[in-house]
Amino acid sequence: MTATTTASTRRKVMPFLRRHTLTLYAMVAFAYLFIPVLLVILFGFNDVSGRFNYSWEGFTLDSWRSVFLGAEFGGVPGLFDSLLVSLRLAFLSALGATVLGTLIALALVRYQFRGRSTTNLILFLPMATPEVVMGSSILALFLAIRFSLGFTTLLVAHILFNISYVVVTVKARLQGFDRHLEEAAMDLYANEWETFRRVTLPMIMPGVFAAFLLAFALSFDDFIISNFNSGQTVTFPLYIFGAAQRGIPPEVNVLGTLVFLVTVTIMLVNVWMQRRRT
Amino acid sequence: MSTVAQEAAPTTRGTNWRRKLVPYGLLLPGGLWLIVFYVVPMLRLVSVSLQTGIYPRYRFSWAWSNYAELVTNYGGQAVNSFAYALSATVIAFLIAYPLAYFIAFRGGRWKNFLLVMLLMPFLMPFLLRTLSWKIILADNGLVVDLFKALNLLGEDGRLLATGVAVVAGIVYNFLAFMTLPIYVSLEKIDRSLVEAANDLYASPAVAFRKVTFPLSRPGVVAGTLLTFIPAVGDYVNAVLLGTPQQFMIGNVIQSRFLVVLDYPVAAALSFTLMIVTVLLIIPYVRASGTEDLVA
Numbered sequence: 001m002t003a004t005t006t007a008s009t010r011r012k013v014m015p016f017l018r019r020h021t022l023t024l025y026a027m028v029a030f031a032y033l034f035i036p037v038l039l040v041i042l043f044g045f046n047d048v049s050g051r052f053n054y055s056w057e058g059f060t061l062d063s064w065r066s067v068f069l070g071a072e073f074g075g076v077p078g079l080f081d082s083l084l085v086s087l088r089l090a091f092l093s094a095l096g097a098t099v100l101g102t103l104i105a106l107a108l109v110r111y112q113f114r115g116r117s118t119t120n121l122i123l124f125l126p127m128a129t130p131e132v133v134m135g136s137s138i139l140a141l142f143l144a145i146r147f148s149l150g151f152t153t154l155l156v157a158h159i160l161f162n163i164s165y166v167v168v169t170v171k172a173r174l175q176g177f178d179r180h181l182e183e184a185a186m187d188l189y190a191n192e193w194e195t196f197r198r199v200t201l202p203m204i205m206p207g208v209f210a211a212f213l214l215a216f217a218l219s220f221d222d223f224i225i226s227n228f229n230s231g232q233t234v235t236f237p238l239y240i241f242g243a244a245q246r247g248i249p250p251e252v253n254v255l256g257t258l259v260f261l262v263t264v265t266i267m268l269v270n271v272w273m274q275r276r277r278t
Numbered sequence: 279m280s281t282v283a284q285e286a287a288p289t290t291r292g293t294n295w296r297r298k299l300v301p302y303g304l305l306l307p308g309g310l311w312l313i314v315f316y317v318v319p320m321l322r323l324v325s326v327s328l329q330t331g332i333y334p335r336y337r338f339s340w341a342w343s344n345y346a347e348l349v350t351n352y353g354g355q356a357v358n359s360f361a362y363a364l365s366a367t368v369i370a371f372l373i374a375y376p377l378a379y380f381i382a383f384r385g386g387r388w389k390n391f392l393l394v395m396l397l398m399p400f401l402m403p404f405l406l407r408t409l410s411w412k413i414i415l416a417d418n419g420l421v422v423d424l425f426k427a428l429n430l431l432g433e434d435g436r437l438l439a440t441g442v443a444v445v446a447g448i449v450y451n452f453l454a455f456m457t458l459p460i461y462v463s464l465e466k467i468d469r470s471l472v473e474a475a476n477d478l479y480a481s482p483a484v485a486f487r488k489v490t491f492p493l494s495r496p497g498v499v500a501g502t503l504l505t506f507i508p509a510v511g512d513y514v515n516a517v518l519l520g521t522p523q524q525f526m527i528g529n530v531i532q533s534r535f536l537v538v539l540d541y542p543v544a545a546a547l548s549f550t551l552m553i554v555t556v557l558l559i560i561p562y563v564r565a566s567g568t569e570d571l572v573a
Contacts (some may be wrong), residue, residue, distance in 0.1 A: 013417075022376060022379070022380050023374050023382060025377075025380070026376070026377055026380040026381075026384075026392075029373060029376070029377045030395060030396075032373070032450075033395075033396070033398075033399045033453070034398075034399055035410075035414065036399070036402075036407045036410035036414065036450065037398075037399045037402045037407060037410070039410040039413050039414065040402055040406045040407060040409075041344050043413065044285060047327050048286070048567070054412050055401060055413070055416060055418070079344075083546070099307075100307050100308035100311055101308060103304040103305070103308055104304065104305055104308040104309070107300075107301040107302075107304035111300060111301035111304075112301075113298070113301040113302065113305075117568040117569075118567060119309070120330070120568035121304060121563075121568055122309070122312050122316070122317070123312070124568070125316070126316055127508075128503070128507060128555060128559050129513060129552065129555060130507055130508060130510065130511025130512075130528075130530045130551055130552075130555060131508065132511040132512075132513065132531050132532065132548065132551065133323075133548050133551050133552045133555070135551075136323065136531055136535050136544060136545070137316075137319035137320050137322065137323040137548065138319045139316060139535060140314070140319055140322045140323045140326050140541070140545060141318060141319040142320055142323050143541070144326075156315055157315070159311065160311060160312070160315045160316060163308055163311060163312060167308075178503075183485045184508070185422075191301070215399070221403055221404050223404060223405060223514060224512075224513075224514065224528075227532065227536070228532075228535065228536065236403065237370060237403060237404065237405055238402065240405040240406060240409075241405055241468060241514075244405065244409060244518060247485075248409065248536065252406070253406065256402060256403050256406040258456045259401075259403060260401055260402045260403075262365050263401040264398060264401055267394065267397070267401065268394070271390065271394055
């Protein structure tokens with residue numbers, strides 16, 4: 001009797017308790033995720049006196065003013081240039097990887113062919129390879145052929161590590177849609193190219209666009225592989241790393257905050273558009 | 279043009295030779311890129327790793343001794359890599375699993391919002407969010423004070439510039455790689471299986487242990503690999519949050535390649551890391567097959 005009542009109260013209390021401890025836990029976990037981000041934003045408003053920007057010394061808008069109103073945008077020599085290099089690199093490498101990766105994804109989903117598992121493996125390996133290994137192996141190649149390091153070598157390397165992620169993203173989208181629409185187009189005497197252009201491509205476009213955004217983000221934020229293949233070219237992460245040795249000016253936090261705000265906006269718009277579509 | 283259209287239209291006989299070539303045409307540009315800039319460099323790395331000489335004249339000579347340096351000269355860094363990556367993976371799992379569980383099972387209509395929240399911190403540039411940990415773990419900061427109050431840290435103890443800071447940075451940076459795969463596999467679980475366990479008088483704990491957790495195992499395995507592999511090769515967290523005493527094998531590879539220009543040893547260490555990675559993923563590939571690798 002008592003055993004069953006305790007069991008039944010346990011059955012009532014336990015899920016209640018579990019539900020709320022878990023909610024509380026999740027709130028703590030999200031706080032943990034966001035505190036470092038908020039600190040980056042906050043320290044863009046820090047009134048720094050010395051070289052290092054790691055302890056709070058008072059509120060100021062100076063760094064924000066300097067970013068927008070300084071002699072050059074960014075406020076610190078080289079900072080804005082590095083941002084431009086990163087944007088150009090991210091755009092071009094995302095574009096290249098999106099084209100190459102989408103074609104591979106089409107082959108994998110739409111066709112049966114010999115060498116499938118080899119293809120899957122060669123696509124998976126770059127995603128599993130530690131960045132330091134990939135960066136150093138490409139460097140070993142460039143050294144061997146005496147190719148001078150710079151924007152081109154960065155672009156080659158970034159396209160390489162992005163291809164697999166594009167394939168994964170586009171493939172997910174391709175698997176989700178109705179094959180019959182393409183067959184209908186073929187039955188109506190559209191050739192393969194026309195079918196692709198008028199039926200397949202418009203349907204996978206959201207997936208292709210999502211893949212482009214992912215590749216852009218991965219390229220923009222890459223440090224390790226760029227570290228090995230940049231030569232004299234300075235990307236935004238390379239600038240931050242270099243600055244970290246001698247003390248980061250708060251203007252870097254301001255630009256980081258701007259990057260964060262822009263990418264968050266793009267992500268939210270993307271999510272919102274996908275929700276509207278469904 | 280019209281002949282092409284007719285040729286390409288599906289016939290009742292099925293595929294013809296032209297259709298058979300289409301997939302290879304689609305694979306060619308990307309496949310070439312992967313072979314020329316991934317497979318070939320990896321082979322080049324092996325060949326460099328067996329060279330000897332003095333910069334800039336290195337010559338191939340089956341110098342296996344380069345590989346021995348991992349133990350003889352860089353044992354400390356190798357141990358650091360392994361220990362930090364392992365602790366970071368375990369801690370990341372402990373943080374990520376309940377979080378993924380919460381989003382998958384309690385998220386309700388907030389699920390998408392919570393996923394966006396989970397990914398949002400990773401849109402802050404990687405190095406800046408790592409450097410934030412310098413502020414959090416600073417010697418006069420709240421965390422250090424708390425640790426001292428709890429007697430976890432001596433009077434002049436520090437967290438920054440220790441292994442703790444490096445592990446904290448690694449956990450934070452790779453947390454999404456752990457959380458997302460676990461979330462995906464929890465999300466796929468057929469809820470009626472858990473209900474069936476409850477109907478059969480399994481306590482929530484037993485239902486979790488016998489039903490939910492085993493079904494989420496693919497996500498746990500994937501998340502563990504996706505966290506451990508980048509963690510073991512990382513050197514950014516050790517540079518920014520540690521001191522040379524905390525340096526990992528990635529730091530050695532970086533400085534041998536880019537500063538000391540000792541390519542053979544750097545290549546040997548790098549390729550060793552690749553071998554470790556491959557050894558880790560082989561059982562995973564065996565279990566899941568190649569088709570799920572890029573799905």
